[in-house]
Amino acid sequence: MIGECRWVFQCFPCRHWVSSPPLRPAAASAPDTSSLLHGQFATLSPASNYALTLTHTHIHIQRLSSRPGKEARLLLPLSELVGCSCPRSPAPPLLVLYWYPQGKRRKGVSRRRQVKAYLAESRPEAERWSAAIQCLLREVPVTANTGDLLPRPRRLLLLVNPFSGRGQAMQWCQTHILPMIREANISYNLIQTERRNHARELIREISLPEWDGIVIVSGDGLMHEVINGLMERPDWEQAIKTPLGILPCGSGNALAGSINHYPLLLNCCFLLCQGGIRPMDLVSVTISPLPSKNSHAAAPRRLFSFLSVAWGFVSDVDIESERYRGLGSARFTLGTLVRIASLRSYKGRLSYMPPSVVATSSNGTPPPRRLLSRSITEVLDQNQNTSRPRPHSLLQHSSSNSLPPKMTPPSFSPTPPSSPSCSSPRSSSYLTPRPNTPNSTLNSPSFQMPSSSFNFDLNEPAGLLRNRPFVSLPFDVPRDDLLPPLDQPLPTRDWVTIEGDFVLVLALYQSHLGADLHAAPHARFDDGLIHLTFVRAGISRATLLRLFFAMEKGNHHSLSSPYVSHITCKAFRLQPLSPRGTLTVDGELVPYGPLQAQIHPSMARLVVGDTGVKITRL
Numbered sequence: 001m002i003g004e005c006r007w008v009f010q011c012f013p014c015r016h017w018v019s020s021p022p023l024r025p026a027a028a029s030a031p032d033t034s035s036l037l038h039g040q041f042a043t044l045s046p047a048s049n050y051a052l053t054l055t056h057t058h059i060h061i062q063r064l065s066s067r068p069g070k071e072a073r074l075l076l077p078l079s080e081l082v083g084c085s086c087p088r089s090p091a092p093p094l095l096v097l098y099w100y101p102q103g104k105r106r107k108g109v110s111r112r113r114q115v116k117a118y119l120a121e122s123r124p125e126a127e128r129w130s131a132a133i134q135c136l137l138r139e140v141p142v143t144a145n146t147g148d149l150l151p152r153p154r155r156l157l158l159l160v161n162p163f164s165g166r167g168q169a170m171q172w173c174q175t176h177i178l179p180m181i182r183e184a185n186i187s188y189n190l191i192q193t194e195r196r197n198h199a200r201e202l203i204r205e206i207s208l209p210e211w212d213g214i215v216i217v218s219g220d221g222l223m224h225e226v227i228n229g230l231m232e233r234p235d236w237e238q239a240i241k242t243p244l245g246i247l248p249c250g251s252g253n254a255l256a257g258s259i260n261h262y263p264l265l266l267n268c269c270f271l272l273c274q275g276g277i278r279p280m281d282l283v284s285v286t287i288s289p290l291p292s293k294n295s296h297a298a299a300p301r302r303l304f305s306f307l308s309v310a311w312g313f314v315s316d317v318d319i320e321s322e323r324y325r326g327l328g329s330a331r332f333t334l335g336t337l338v339r340i341a342s343l344r345s346y347k348g349r350l351s352y353m354p355p356s357v358v359a360t361s362s363n364g365t366p367p368p369r370r371l372l373s374r375s376i377t378e379v380l381d382q383n384q385n386t387s388r389p390r391p392h393s394l395l396q397h398s399s400s401n402s403l404p405p406k407m408t409p410p411s412f413s414p415t416p417p418s419s420p421s422c423s424s425p426r427s428s429s430y431l432t433p434r435p436n437t438p439n440s441t442l443n444s445p446s447f448q449m450p451s452s453s454f455n456f457d458l459n460e461p462a463g464l465l466r467n468r469p470f471v472s473l474p475f476d477v478p479r480d481d482l483l484p485p486l487d488q489p490l491p492t493r494d495w496v497t498i499e500g501d502f503v504l505v506l507a508l509y510q511s512h513l514g515a516d517l518h519a520a521p522h523a524r525f526d527d528g529l530i531h532l533t534f535v536r537a538g539i540s541r542a543t544l545l546r547l548f549f550a551m552e553k554g555n556h557h558s559l560s561s562p563y564v565s566h567i568t569c570k571a572f573r574l575q576p577l578s579p580r581g582t583l584t585v586d587g588e589l590v591p592y593g594p595l596q597a598q599i600h601p602s603m604a605r606l607v608v609g610d611t612g613v614k615i616t617r618l
Ligand SMILES: Nc1ncnc2c1ncn2[C@@H]1O[C@H](COP(=O)(O)OP(=O)(O)OP(=O)(O)O)[C@@H](O)[C@H]1O
Pocket: 161, 162, 163, 164, 165, 166, 193, 194, 195, 196, 197, 198, 218, 219, 220, 221, 222, 223, 225, 249, 250, 251, 252, 253, 254, 587, 588
C-alpha cells in the first residue's frame, strides 16, 4: 500500500542508493490506492528518477530526489489517459503514456495532449506496465499473465465526408483524429465518401462482424445515411446494433452536441476512444412518395431517423442556409435572421399520441380506453375573425392526465392571444378547438394526398435531392404498431389533433438540434419519447428570436407564450395543408406531403464515451 511506505531505490543510471520521502496519494481526489504495480523508472531529459505506482484508477508518479523538497508528485487519472505504448526494439524500453487532461474553456470540454515517457529497467517490465494499463482502460481484469491476455485491438470503420461543414474533415483526421486513435491502440480503416449515398450503399454491403464500430467523421447527414444503410440490410436487426460513433466535422453537429454538450473535436475523439456505449432510440418515418407521372405506382416510403423531423421555420432555415455553407455553423444564425425578417406560416394538421397511452399497450394488446383520454380536433374557424379562447381545460385535462410527471403539458394560453401581431405571417388566424365529433377530421374517411400538395422541387437551392435513389424499406419491419397506414384515418381515441397555421413544427429525439441549440433539454438517447415543439402563427418576431436565444442555454421551456407548445409523444402525424413548404428528416429534405412517425426505443447503439451511464464498451 502506498501512504505509509518509502522507496529505497538505486538511482539509475548512476547506481547510488537513495531513500524517497513518504509516498502519499495526492489529496485532490480520493483515488483507489490498492496498488497493482510498483516500479522505478527514469527520464533522460531532464535526467530524473521516478517511482510509479499503478492502481485501478490512477498512476501515481513521484520524482525521487536525494535532496529534500525536490521531489514532486503527479496523480494521473486513468480516465484522462487515452492509451499507452511500449515501442519495439531497438527503441529503449520506454513506457509511453498519452494523457489528455481537461482544459478550461467557456463552452464545452477542451483537452490538450501531453505525452509522458518513462524508461523502465527492462523491456519485460515496460511491457508488463503497458499491458496492465491497457487492460484497465478496457475494463479487463489485470492478472499475473496480463501480457498474454491483452484484448485484441478494437477495429473501427471511419467514414469521412471530405465536404462536410467547411470541408476540413480530412485535415482534422490527419491532425487530431488519427493520431489519437492510434494512441488508443485502435485499428481502423478510413473511407472517404465520394458522393451522396455512397456511405449508405457501402453499409448495405459490408461484412459487419469485422468491425467493432462505425464512426462518422462528418455531420448528421452522413449518420442518417449509415443508419438507413444498416436498416436496409437483410440482417438489419443485428446490423443496427453495431455501435455508431460521430466526430463532429459538419455544420450542425446535433448528435455530437447531444453526446457532448458543445462538441469540441478533441474531446469527442477522446470519448470515442473510451468507447462507452448507450442504447439510442430511432424513429421510423413514413413519408409521402416522390411525385410520379404514374400516380398509381407511388407508395409512401419509410426511413429511419435518429434526430428530427422539421417543418416550417426550422427546415426552411436548414435548407435555405445551405448557400452560406462556407460560414460553418454561423450559417444557421444568418439563416435564422433572414427567415425571421420574412416570417412565414403554413397551414396544417398535427396529430400526436401522448406517451401514457402506449405504456399500457406495449404488449401488443390494444390500450384500454381511459376515462379522460379523448381525441381533440382543433379546427381553424376561418369564418370568424375573432380569436376565441380554446377551452384549454379540455386539452390540458386530457394531456395532463395522460402524461408522465416529467412531461410538460402543452403551454396553451389561458386567455386568447391579443390582437394579431404586426409581424404575423401571411394569415394570422387563431385556433378554435372543437372536440372530436363523428364528422370531424379524424373521423373523416382517409385524407387524400392531392398531387398539388407535393412540392418536391429538384431544383431546391440545396439541390439535396439530386441523384438520390430512395430505397424502399420493407414496410413491415419493424412494425409501426401505433400507426395506421399513412392514407388511413387515425384512430378516434387517444390521439390529439391540432389544425391551424403553424410557424414551425419540430419533432426532436436528441437533446440538441445543433451544437449550440439545446432544443429538447429533457431528451435522453433512450427515453422512448419524441419531443415535439410547435409554434403557431401569430407569434411576434421578437418572441421567436427570444425562443431561439433561450434555446442556446436550453431554458426556452420557461419562456411563456400562448403560441409555443412543448409536448412529448410516441407517435405523430403531420399533414401539411399549404401547397408549398419544406420538410426535413435529420436535416435532409424529403418530399413535401403528409408524413407520420413512431418511436422505436433503444433500437440502435451509440458510442458516448464515459458520459452518462454506459451499458457496455467497444
Ligand atoms: N463526397 C461527397 N460529396 C457530396 N456529398 C456528400 C459526399 N459525402 C457525403 N455527402 C452527403 O453530404 C450531405 C451532408 O453531409 P453532412 O451532413 O455529413 O455534413 P453537413 O451538412 O456539413 O453537417 P450537418 O448535417 O451537421 O449540418 C450528406 O447528406 C451526405 O449524403
